[in-house]
Amino acid sequence: MSGQALFLTVALLVCAAECRLVQAWKKSYVVYLGAHAYGPDASVEDHARATESHYELLRSVLGSKQMAKDAIFYSYTRNINGFAAYLDHEIATRMARHPEVVTVMESKMLKLHTTRSWDFMDMERDGHILPDSIWKHAKFGQNVIIANLDSGVWPESHSFSDEGMDEVPKRWKGSCSDSVKYGVPCNKKLIGAKFFNRDMLLSNPAAVDGNWTRDTEGHGTHTLSTAGGRFVPRASLFGYANGTAKGGAPRARVAAYKVCWSGECATADVLAGFESAVHDGADVISVSFGQDAPLADANSFFHEPVTLGSLHATIHGVAVVCSAGNSGPFEDTVVNAAPWVTTVAASTVDRDFPNQITLGNSAHMKGMSLESSDLHSDKLFPVINASSAALPNCTANNLATNCAMGCLDSGKVKGKIVVCVRGGDIPRVMKGMAVLSAGGAGMILANGEMDGDDVEADPHVLPATMITYSEAVSLYKYMASSSEPMANISPSKTELGVKNSPSMAAFSSRGPSGTLPFVLKPDIAAPGVDILAAFTQYVSPTEVSADKRRSEYAIMSGTSMACPHVSGVVALLKAARPEWSPAAMRSAIMTTARTQDNTGAPMREQDGKEATAFAYGAGNVHPNRAVDPGLVYDITPNDYFTFLCSLGFTTKDLSRLSAGKFACPAKPPPMEDLNYPSIVVPALRHTMTLKRKLRNVGQSGTYRASWRAPFGINMTVDPTVLVFQKAGEEKEFNVTVASQKDKLGRGYVFGKLVWSDGIHYVRSPVVVNALD
Numbered sequence: 001m002s003g004q005a006l007f008l009t010v011a012l013l014v015c016a017a018e019c020r021l022v023q024a025w026k027k028s029y030v031v032y033l034g035a036h037a038y039g040p041d042a043s044v045e046d047h048a049r050a051t052e053s054h055y056e057l058l059r060s061v062l063g064s065k066q067m068a069k070d071a072i073f074y075s076y077t078r079n080i081n082g083f084a085a086y087l088d089h090e091i092a093t094r095m096a097r098h099p100e101v102v103t104v105m106e107s108k109m110l111k112l113h114t115t116r117s118w119d120f121m122d123m124e125r126d127g128h129i130l131p132d133s134i135w136k137h138a139k140f141g142q143n144v145i146i147a148n149l150d151s152g153v154w155p156e157s158h159s160f161s162d163e164g165m166d167e168v169p170k171r172w173k174g175s176c177s178d179s180v181k182y183g184v185p186c187n188k189k190l191i192g193a194k195f196f197n198r199d200m201l202l203s204n205p206a207a208v209d210g211n212w213t214r215d216t217e218g219h220g221t222h223t224l225s226t227a228g229g230r231f232v233p234r235a236s237l238f239g240y241a242n243g244t245a246k247g248g249a250p251r252a253r254v255a256a257y258k259v260c261w262s263g264e265c266a267t268a269d270v271l272a273g274f275e276s277a278v279h280d281g282a283d284v285i286s287v288s289f290g291q292d293a294p295l296a297d298a299n300s301f302f303h304e305p306v307t308l309g310s311l312h313a314t315i316h317g318v319a320v321v322c323s324a325g326n327s328g329p330f331e332d333t334v335v336n337a338a339p340w341v342t343t344v345a346a347s348t349v350d351r352d353f354p355n356q357i358t359l360g361n362s363a364h365m366k367g368m369s370l371e372s373s374d375l376h377s378d379k380l381f382p383v384i385n386a387s388s389a390a391l392p393n394c395t396a397n398n399l400a401t402n403c404a405m406g407c408l409d410s411g412k413v414k415g416k417i418v419v420c421v422r423g424g425d426i427p428r429v430m431k432g433m434a435v436l437s438a439g440g441a442g443m444i445l446a447n448g449e450m451d452g453d454d455v456e457a458d459p460h461v462l463p464a465t466m467i468t469y470s471e472a473v474s475l476y477k478y479m480a481s482s483s484e485p486m487a488n489i490s491p492s493k494t495e496l497g498v499k500n501s502p503s504m505a506a507f508s509s510r511g512p513s514g515t516l517p518f519v520l521k522p523d524i525a526a527p528g529v530d531i532l533a534a535f536t537q538y539v540s541p542t543e544v545s546a547d548k549r550r551s552e553y554a555i556m557s558g559t560s561m562a563c564p565h566v567s568g569v570v571a572l573l574k575a576a577r578p579e580w581s582p583a584a585m586r587s588a589i590m591t592t593a594r595t596q597d598n599t600g601a602p603m604r605e606q607d608g609k610e611a612t613a614f615a616y617g618a619g620n621v622h623p624n625r626a627v628d629p630g631l632v633y634d635i636t637p638n639d640y641f642t643f644l645c646s647l648g649f650t651t652k653d654l655s656r657l658s659a660g661k662f663a664c665p666a667k668p669p670p671m672e673d674l675n676y677p678s679i680v681v682p683a684l685r686h687t688m689t690l691k692r693k694l695r696n697v698g699q700s701g702t703y704r705a706s707w708r709a710p711f712g713i714n715m716t717v718d719p720t721v722l723v724f725q726k727a728g729e730e731k732e733f734n735v736t737v738a739s740q741k742d743k744l745g746r747g748y749v750f751g752k753l754v755w756s757d758g759i760h761y762v763r764s765p766v767v768v769n770a771l772d
């Protein structure tokens, strides 16, 4: 029934635009068939035969080969077997019942979810590279290839200059394929640029800004330069955060796959991007977008392109790193939570951009801004609510309260500081423009109740600051108490070494993963607040009143910014430890992470409460340690297949996924036994024993287990001593958790397990929800 309702809405929308009701009943679908029997060296004929089989399969349902050819707009013939087609709902349903088909996904829209950030992680200090820096071990990521699926790239940025770089590695099969004017050219640093928009052209053609890989939004340029941009001295945004902009792996090669258009990324385009990046020879794929909300359950696992594309990447040995989403601080909001990706949460860095509000009663409050021009410092200005300066045509939908452009009465705001409320789908900087254009002297941007303490430093166009909800409440109280409320805003400054950092960003999505509670997600936290990185210089020819200022570097926040930090670290690990699998690299990153802040206290939430593993996973990334973790928890593609069997996928499905190479075991093990570097038991009844296996990736050594059991849980480890004679050796152990009956009903509780030889500390979070 809900499917029907959805289709009606689509029909009406399209009808409003062009009124072709018949067409409107069609949608993009991806028909997923598993893997191809051939490998990466398949011939042109193999690919042609695969495409032909796709036509044939669709013909068997549509009746005509020509109709099948017309409907198919991607034929995935490399590492993924399947096709994308524009189909009626009924045809898609029939296709899903076909015995050769694993799943049919309806196309959906996924959404796009630094100078100081690297210093902060101890890779360098005061501009000097520390001797034990992973940068040295990894030769700055030399010759590792990072692919970024995102909104494209601004190739002229200094972050992508190829000065002094050698020839492109021979194994690289990618290219820069733009053929239009202003298309993206390749050099020896930026070695690939491809765009995928066939699904978007069918689903929302207005979102497509050009048939090119050029980044017109800035997001893709920012994320790619964070992962693999070179060092650029004196990068700054209008003078703030002035320092050297650095990518995580500054000597890595980078490639941009533009699959996102106007902030949205369509299913079939995303899958095409994954397929291409794996085929071209990427070592790491960075994905800073995802679904708005988690998948309902594991049954819908393969109804989402990041889960599917990343599985195929992992099978081919390519590591995939994803953002966790920006729907925090609420629980069960984490997305991109498949066990074969690294899911990254956002933490703060020790840098702030504070300024101060002085009120007429001499009280002060702290705000946040990147705007340095000041109001005359000794003078106070009248302060008013935007809502009390509403133009008559702007009373609906809080337009004036939210400071929509053209909604403020200049007679009332001229020369005053205007209080605007956050939200209403109006960009924060635009609110300042609305105040400025109505003649206001300054702006205080106030959080609403739902926004809480999450304030952002923005490059405003007038003296401005942003305040938390609790500060907003005191401001309103003062304004109500005074007949002539007055205020001043000081210019903001860059403050370094801010204490109690990192803390977890309020916006960062949290576990547990409702889709897959057996795997602790997110995996790791990395800097994602106020990150300086390269940006687009694009100014749309049709842009009217928006912000036309362009800085080569921009400060952005989000798990989108956290993800490429970890992609950069993975690239460094790939350079330093080329034989490691994607799971071994993730294990190294997770087991060496930190859970304390720079005061030695447990990492906190932005509001001061102690954070848990559902916010940061294993902790905040600590790259220098990751290169020498001592031991790793590895996972092979077959282990993932076994996990899918445990999840309920059949031997027939697994045969398709593995091109006939894998069959489910007769009695699949519990999902908790996946050899993950963290342990979560989502529904403990009495007692449970989990298995884990460690591999020695360092010298010989004797490792001893120590642990802190979660509250109300008895925990034992068996054996408690593991002796490794040589590198590569593997040892198994069991962890048993048992609930203490008198301490039930506390929901999830948190502990840890550490294996140490006195030099290395291999740390895993342990999370248990005891039911009885």
Ligand SMILES: *[C@@H]1O[C@H](CO)[C@@H](O)[C@H](O)[C@H]1NC(C)=O
Pocket: 201, 208, 209, 210, 211
């Ligand atoms: C991109 O190419 C498609 C055809 O492949 C065309 O329909 C569309 O108008 C082009 N878009 C732009 C912005 O040039």
Ligand SMILES: *[C@@H]1O[C@H](CO)[C@@H](O)[C@H](O)[C@H]1NC(C)=O
Pocket: 234, 236, 238, 239, 240, 242, 243
């Ligand atoms: C950034 O710092 C450098 C040197 O420290 C200085 O020369 C430059 O003017 C500064 N840039 C801005 C925009 O403040």
Ligand SMILES: *[C@@H]1O[C@H](CO)[C@@H](O)[C@H](O)[C@H]1NC(C)=O
Pocket: 391, 393, 394, 404, 405, 406, 407
């Ligand atoms: C409201 O009316 C004023 C003219 O009185 C106009 O300039 C402004 O654009 C209008 N605002 C909106 C949101 O329509």
Ligand SMILES: *[C@@H]1O[C@H](CO)[C@@H](O)[C@H](O)[C@H]1NC(C)=O
Pocket: 385, 387, 388, 401, 421, 476, 479, 480
């Ligand atoms: C200003 O606006 C806020 C939020 O919209 C409201 O709570 C407050 O009462 C208003 N104060 C005045 C003095 O209008």
Ligand SMILES: *[C@@H]1O[C@H](CO)[C@@H](O)[C@H](O)[C@H]1NC(C)=O
Pocket: 689, 718, 719, 732, 733, 734
């Ligand atoms: C782990 O426990 C299983 C039984 O649950 C047992 O068969 C196995 O030998 C144990 N492994 C170790 C290393 O103790």
Ligand SMILES: *[C@@H]1O[C@H](CO)[C@@H](O)[C@H](O)[C@H]1NC(C)=O
Pocket: 714, 738, 739, 740, 741
């Ligand atoms: C947990 O440990 C305590 C103390 O060692 C013991 O008294 C209790 O029986 C144990 N409970 C379970 C369920 O194993």
